Amino acid sequence: MIKMNLQLFAESGKIKRQFMGHMINTKLPTETTDAYERIGEDLEEYNVEMNANVETKNNILGETSVVLDSYQPQASVEPYRAKIGSKMFARLQGIIDERQTLDDLKTDVLEVHLWEEPVAGTYEAYKEEVIIEVSSYGGDYTGYQIPFNIHYTGVRTKGTYNPATKAFTPDSD
């Protein structure tokens, strides 16, 4: 279902949190067709921690040299409440049941800039390869929970996302 209420976009000012769209590819390791699902239901907060590698040195002139040479981004999805019919749940339960490791944990995420004007129904988006780490499963009496961490690998592609077809298209250049 797609519903965009563009009247709620502010041309200037603060951007509502839901307009930074985080999607995760829920296709199973055996599948070839992408199946993106939005991250955010029940989540009050989702932060991609950049974990920059920063080296600082002081010289005898009293100056400080700062070198930031890489990032190791990571994010945590907690709580994640399992829901029957959700492909994300099937993906996570597969990791738990089969104790998946290595490439079976690979997938990709999208960051979709929904605050921008769509061009032919598509939004600017960045795709990045990630590793899913199920940190625990079970939870309290309120429901079955599978919190997980997302480790970004740095393989990042710029492109567009079409909400109607739920497809990501990389830029041609």
Place this chain on the structure above:
Amino acid sequence: MTIIDYMRQKLKEYPKIAEFLAGDDIHIDFTDPEPTNYGFSSTGDSLLKEDLLGNQTRQHNFMLYAVGQSFNDYTRLANSNFLLELGYWLEQLPEESGIEPRGTFKKAWAANAMAMMPMGEAISDGVMYQIQIYAQYKVESEDILI
């Protein structure tokens, strides 16, 4: 229906209320002084949390006033047991969609069931009981769904 309509409907469906009501309705915001009557008041709605997609979890607070017979300890104990069982029943209500606008009922519970005041000079005129009822529901964001 709104969360107020929904909870009123649920209370009407409570089997033991039907026994007491004897065909009458649950009043909104007033209670007839005759035993046994029920009045249902909404006392406020608050936002508990909002997720990344803009979906809101809200809580609506109600007060149910019930005028019960109070001839002796036996009838007063029966009134208290009625309120206790109503609290248990509310906790068992399942999740259900259909709350306007774009809402889903999540859960309900009760607290502070107590005798509040006699309805007349004699204790046999009936006693007003009150019970606070809380209903939690989720409202889907209208901003964006992709």
